Amino acid sequence: MTTSHRDKKGKRQTRQKVVIYRTVITSKDHPTAEQVYERARKELSTISLATVYRVLKELVKEGKISEIVVNKQSRYDYKTEYHHHFVCTYCGKIFDIDIPICQMARDFVEGPGHIIENAQHTFFGKCKFCAEKEKKGK
Amino acid sequence: MTTSHRDKKGKRQTRQKVVIYRTVITSKDHPTAEQVYERARKELSTISLATVYRVLKELVKEGKISEIVVNKQSRYDYKTEYHHHFVCTYCGKIFDIDIPICQMARDFVEGPGHIIENAQHTFFGKCKFCAEKEKKGK
DNA sequence: ATAAGTGCAAAAGGTTTGCTGTACT
DNA sequence: AGTACAGCAAACCTTTTGCACTTAT
Numbered sequence: 049m050t051t052s053h054r055d056k057k058g059k060r061q062t063r064q065k066v067v068i069y070r071t072v073i074t075s076k077d078h079p080t081a082e083q084v085y086e087r088a089r090k091e092l093s094t095i096s097l098a099t100v101y102r103v104l105k106e107l108v109k110e111g112k113i114s115e116i117v118v119n120k121q122s123r124y125d126y127k128t129e130y131h132h133h134f135v136c137t138y139c140g141k142i143f144d145i146d147i148p149i150c151q152m153a154r155d156f157v158e159g160p161g162h163i164i165e166n167a168q169h170t171f172f173g174k175c176k177f178c179a180e181k182e183k184k185g186k
Numbered sequence: 187m188t189t190s191h192r193d194k195k196g197k198r199q200t201r202q203k204v205v206i207y208r209t210v211i212t213s214k215d216h217p218t219a220e221q222v223y224e225r226a227r228k229e230l231s232t233i234s235l236a237t238v239y240r241v242l243k244e245l246v247k248e249g250k251i252s253e254i255v256v257n258k259q260s261r262y263d264y265k266t267e268y269h270h271h272f273v274c275t276y277c278g279k280i281f282d283i284d285i286p287i288c289q290m291a292r293d294f295v296e297g298p299g300h301i302i303e304n305a306q307h308t309f310f311g312k313c314k315f316c317a318e319k320e321k322k323g324k
Numbered sequence: 325a326t327a328a329g330t331g332c333a334a335a336a337g338g339t340t341t342g343c344t345g346t347a348c349t
Numbered sequence: 350a351g352t353a354c355a356g357c358a359a360a361c362c363t364t365t366t367g368c369a370c371t372t373a374t
Contacts, residue, residue, distance in 0.1 A: 058352080058353070059353080059354095060347085060348050061348075062348075062354065062355080064354080065354095080338090081338080082338085094356080095355085096355065098340080098341085098356065098357075099354080099355055101338095101339060101340070102340090102354085102355085105340095117258060120255060120259075120338080120363085120364090121339095132294075134300050137303065145294050150288035150290060150291060152285065152288060153270060153288060153307070156284075156285050157270075157283055157309050157311075160281075161314030161318075162272050162309075162311055162312065162313050162314050163312040163317055164272075164309050164311045165310055165312065166309070166311065167309045167310065168307075168310070169291070169305075169306075169307040169308070171295050171300075171302050171304070172304040172305065173300055173303035174300065174301040174303065175301075176298055179299065180299075196374095197328080197329095198327090198372080200329065200372080200373070202329080203329090219363080233330090233331090234330065234332070235331095235364095236331065236332075236333095236364090237329080237330055237331070239363095239365075240365090241329095259363070259364095260363085
């Protein structure tokens with residue numbers, strides 16, 4: 049029996065998947081699907097946006113990358129451990145807030161009997177850099 | 187000087203606004219814009235969806251209602267005090283989790299100098315009722 | 325009277341999908 | 350060989366917008 053490049057579910061290894069995965073893993077700025085597409089295109093110019101969407105969704109389901117939603121738009125994150133985000137509504141940048149979900153919040157959800165499977169905790173506001181820029185501007 | 191029904195910004199009081207506001211205030215289930223539209227239509231059948239969208243946005247900006255986003259779709263909430271939400275991914279129901287933002291999380295954001303203006307903290311999972319239903323089903 | 329607001333239909337923006345052809349195993 | 354996958358364009362769904370008409374003040 050030869051070594052198979054196909055996973056348990058019959059998924060195949062394609063050039064597109066490799067490029068998309070590498071693109072996300074090397075992007076530290078929470079890119080949108082469109083941005084992943086633009087970056088992946090530099091390596092594989094014939095790739096299509098539909099494929100990018102399909103592969104991103106597959107990678108998320110497999111737990112290889114994670115997805116966050118900001119302004120009703122998906123963004124992809126090479127970090128898969130849970131963390132919060134801070135979104136600057138002035139410059140658009142997204143900052144990782146590396147803390148787990150607060151235990152009290154968790155208790156308030158699980159206390160009534162709900163089962164947490166996922167969470168998304170996002171803060172919005174003015175980032176340090178935009179705040180400084182504004183101060184100087186005056 | 188007569189008492190004006192117009193607020194500071196020259197906003198007028200219309201039947202549409204009154205109906206939409208009342209609809210949200212009396213809806214305890216975090217309705218979508220479409221649901222607000224359907225409900226408002228029972229009182230004012232000629233109202234349009236565009237007006238519902240415009241008025242909801244205005245009410246949110248004025249702080250009279252609040253908006254949460256679930257699955258990239260806006261939902262409206264009569265409660266304006268901050269709270270978290272739990273979304274059941276099995277039945278779609280949304281539950282209020284009445285706790286403020288954890289102080290530690292806040293400190294982790296403000297520590298580096300960011301300024302929090304808003305937040306949205308959502309949990310996803312299986313609600314108490316769906317969990318019970320499943321247990322009985324076996 | 326006049327400017328804000330409404331309704332309608334079209335457009336926008338992000339994402340998904342059907343189909344046909346391609347390529348991994 | 351046979352099935353999973355890719356590319357393309359069309360469809361989708363929610364939300365926004367331009368325009369002409371209406372209405373609150």
